Amino acid sequence: MKDIDALEQSRARVIEAISQNMTLYGVTPSIGRLYCLLFFSDRPLTLDEMKDELGMSKASMSLAVRNLLDLNMVEKAWVKGVRKDLYVVKDDPYQRFFDLFITKWQPAIHTNTKAIEKTINELEELLADSDTSSEVRKNAQVDIKNLQNWLEYYDWLSRLINSFQTKEILQFFPIEKRMNTDE
Structure with a gap:
C-alpha cells in the first residue's frame, strides 16, 4: 500500500x-x-x-x-x-508547442500587419498632401519608420512560424539533445 x-x-x-x-x-x-x-x-x-x-x-x-x-x-x-x-x-509535446505557437501568433500577425499597412498608407497620403503641417509631416515620417520596423518584426515572426509548420526549426534545435564535443 x-x-x-x-x-x-x-x-x-x-x-x-x-x-x-x-x-x-x-x-x-x-x-x-x-x-x-x-x-x-x-x-x-x-x-x-x-x-x-x-x-x-x-x-x-x-x-x-x-x-x-x-x-x-x-x-x-x-x-x-x-x-x-x-x-x-x-x-507529442513538440507538435503541441508548435500548434499552440502557430495558433496564437498567426491571427495576431495578420491583424497587426493589416492595421499597420493601412496606417502607413494613410500616413503616406498625409505626406503627399501639400496642406499637411510640418509638425504632422514630421510625426507621420517618424510613425512610418517605426511601423516599418514592426512590419519587419512580423515578417520575421511569420518566417519563424513557417519554420515550425515545415519543421525546419528542428534543423537548428533538434529534438534529440546534441552531445557537447568540446568537453
Whole structure:
C-alpha cells in the first residue's frame, strides 16, 4: 500500500504543476487536471469516466474535452465493441508547442500587419498632401519608420512560424539533445 501512495503522491505533484501552468495554453487548471488524468490513464476514457473521476458536470467535462481537442492535446480513440466516445492524450509535446505557437501568433500577425499597412498608407497620403503641417509631416515620417520596423518584426515572426509548420526549426534545435564535443 505504501508503494501505491508513493505513486499517487508523485503523480499528484505533476498534476498540480501542469494544471497550474495550463494558463499558458489559455485554459483553466481544471482542464489541466483532465489532461493529466488522461496522461496517467493506462487506457482511453469516456466522458462519464472522466466526469466521475474529477467530479465535474457532464457539460463542463464536454467543454473541457473540446478545449483539449482544439489544442490538439487529446484525440478520440476507438476500441472494438465500445460505442461511447473515448479519449486519449495525443502526447507529442513538440507538435503541441508548435500548434499552440502557430495558433496564437498567426491571427495576431495578420491583424497587426493589416492595421499597420493601412496606417502607413494613410500616413503616406498625409505626406503627399501639400496642406499637411510640418509638425504632422514630421510625426507621420517618424510613425512610418517605426511601423516599418514592426512590419519587419512580423515578417520575421511569420518566417519563424513557417519554420515550425515545415519543421525546419528542428534543423537548428533538434529534438534529440546534441552531445557537447568540446568537453
